[in-house]
Amino acid sequence: MTTGDPLIVLDGVNKWFGPLHVLDDVSLSVGRGEVVVVIGPSGSGKSTLCRAINRLEPINDGTITFDGQPLPAEGKPLAKLRSEVGMVFQSFNLFAHKSILENVTLGPVKVRKEKPAAARERGLALLDRVGIANQADKYPAQLSGGQQQRAAIARALAMQPKAMLFDEPTSALDPEMVGEVLDVMTSLARDGMTMVVVTHEMGFARHAANRVIFMADGKLVEDAPPAEFFANPRSERAKDFLSKILTH
Amino acid sequence: MHVFADPTNLDAYLSGFLWILKLTGASAVLALVLGVLLAAFRVSPVPVLRGVGAAWVNIFRNTPLTLIIFFCYFGLFTTLGLTLSDDLDQNNYWLGVVGLSVYTAAFVCEAVRSGINTVPPGQAEAARAIGLTFFQTLRIVVLPQAGRAVVAPLGSVLIALCKNATIVGTIGLIEASSVMKDLINSNGDAVIAIFAVFAGTFAALLIPTGYFFGWLANRLAVKR
Numbered sequence A: 001m002t003t004g005d006p007l008i009v010l011d012g013v014n015k016w017f018g019p020l021h022v023l024d025d026v027s028l029s030v031g032r033g034e035v036v037v038v039i040g041p042s043g044s045g046k047s048t049l050c051r052a053i054n055r056l057e058p059i060n061d062g063t064i065t066f067d068g069q070p071l072p073a074e075g076k077p078l079a080k081l082r083s084e085v086g087m088v089f090q091s092f093n094l095f096a097h098k099s100i101l102e103n104v105t106l107g108p109v110k111v112r113k114e115k116p117a118a119a120r121e122r123g124l125a126l127l128d129r130v131g132i133a134n135q136a137d138k139y140p141a142q143l144s145g146g147q148q149q150r151a152a153i154a155r156a157l158a159m160q161p162k163a164m165l166f167d168e169p170t171s172a173l174d175p176e177m178v179g180e181v182l183d184v185m186t187s188l189a190r191d192g193m194t195m196v197v198v199t200h201e202m203g204f205a206r207h208a209a210n211r212v213i214f215m216a217d218g219k220l221v222e223d224a225p226p227a228e229f230f231a232n233p234r235s236e237r238a239k240d241f242l243s244k245i246l247t248h
Numbered sequence B: 001m002h003v004f005a006d007p008t009n010l011d012a013y014l015s016g017f018l019w020i021l022k023l024t025g026a027s028a029v030l031a032l033v034l035g036v037l038l039a040a041f042r043v044s045p046v047p048v049l050r051g052v053g054a055a056w057v058n059i060f061r062n063t064p065l066t067l068i069i070f071f072c073y074f075g076l077f078t079t080l081g082l083t084l085s086d087d088l089d090q091n092n093y094w095l096g097v098v099g100l101s102v103y104t105a106a107f108v109c110e111a112v113r114s115g116i117n118t119v120p121p122g123q124a125e126a127a128r129a130i131g132l133t134f135f136q137t138l139r140i141v142v143l144p145q146a147g148r149a150v151v152a153p154l155g156s157v158l159i160a161l162c163k164n165a166t167i168v169g170t171i172g173l174i175e176a177s178s179v180m181k182d183l184i185n186s187n188g189d190a191v192i193a194i195f196a197v198f199a200g201t202f203a204a205l206l207i208p209t210g211y212f213f214g215w216l217a218n219r220l221a222v223k224r
Helices: A046-053 A076-083 A099-111 A116-129 A145-157 A175-190 A201-206 A225-230 A234-245 B007-043 B047-061 B065-079 B086-118 B122-131 B136-172 B176-186 B187-219
Strands: A008-018 A020-031 A035-039 A061-066 A085-088 A163-167 A194-198 A211-216 A219-224
Touching: A008 A046, A008 A116, A008 A194, A020 A061, A020 A219, A020 B122, A035 A201, A046 A061, A046 A163, A046 A175, A046 A194, A046 A211, A076 A085, A076 A211, A085 A145, A085 B122, A099 A116, A099 A145, A099 B136, A116 A145, A116 B086, A116 B122, A145 A163, A145 A175, A145 B122, A175 A194, A175 A201, A175 B122, A175 B136, A201 A225, A211 A225, A211 A234, A211 B007, A219 A225, A219 A234, A225 A234, B007 B047, B007 B136, B047 B086, B065 B086, B065 B136, B086 B136, B122 B136, B136 B187
Parallel strands: A035 A194, A035 A211, A085 A163, A163 A194
Antiparallel strands: A008 A020, A008 A061, A211 A219
8 A cells, every 4th residue: 555644634633513523533544646536425524525625514522633734624725725625526627718728727827826827838838738738728618518527526636635535526527427527536545645535436445546435324344455345344324335336 | 748848857866876876876886885795694603703793683684774764863963073075965965875875785694595505506616625714615615606686686785775876865865856846846736747757767767777687697697
């Protein structure tokens, strides 16, 4: 296993949505270069966990540190931290009023104050890497879901992040487009990107993950290498979950 | 139309509407700036700013404009001694602009805020996730997309502002409605005609304004 020093550390994290305990004393450490896949039934808190790491969801209790620093509260320091953590959403969330290339260069130019020409050059290289360089001047609504999601990955990569968070990146895609997005993610994993991936794609978990985290009812139930987890789940909840999704 | 054939009356009519246009123009600019700022306050993550925005809207949206304009004259000017110009007309004009602006800003704020709410929350989340600050997110990502939803109601606010400008007549500025009252007092035989001319002039100014904002809203539409 490739576990460097810890980059993302959650310690005793709790979060409630009203009476609902969505994160129940979650502790987790993600090493540099590690790929952690988070799976679990819907409502288990896995998306909330992912979104808590860049504080899109504030937590009620516990600590989250990124690269040795505790997550700052609102304001400039938080914006700076977020610029170092790429995030890919289920519904892509490309800026609807900007072209694909503008989506990718916006962060580098506005946040990092890079020269537009340099940002443009790197943006085009990134779009080429995810296979949609020929769509650079189109608007998000003109692209297929798979293309939009690959553009969203390029947008996150343009910030040269230290880690990438994926919140169910293929759940909103037509089945024939899932592969093209997973290919991009697999190549990122192979290049040593630190990744936290919330997904239902068990194939991706098997071949690209270093560890699989299984969550249920806001608790982190299992944490094991994929081969071990899929062959020998220890908890009843995980056995039940796997039997439901793997028999089809 | 013998009333408006008299050059003195025609001048009064023209200068009355000139005041209306000047009141509308200056107040529109101030109310827009103030209203957008207040809307930003109301959606900001800082509780104090949200409180200021909400208080402003609740106070000024629920106070009759006549009271606000009276307060600007009798409160700010007569009692507190706030003089905005040494010229009497100019002073009344600017007091009117202050009153119209603070009042209209409350409506601009709510129009902008409801427009902001039409932009899917994922847009702001994605903007924050790449490290844009709150105000950058608003300025670069959210407000440009709120355009379509904001522009049409802002057109209505502008139209209301233009008609509301007649209330400044109550503190002594001889704007259109004051001119109309004077003309009616001295021309009892042409009351209906005078009404029709003033109403028609407002309609001629405002109907194209409404269409312009409708056209602008379509231009600014963002494809999803």
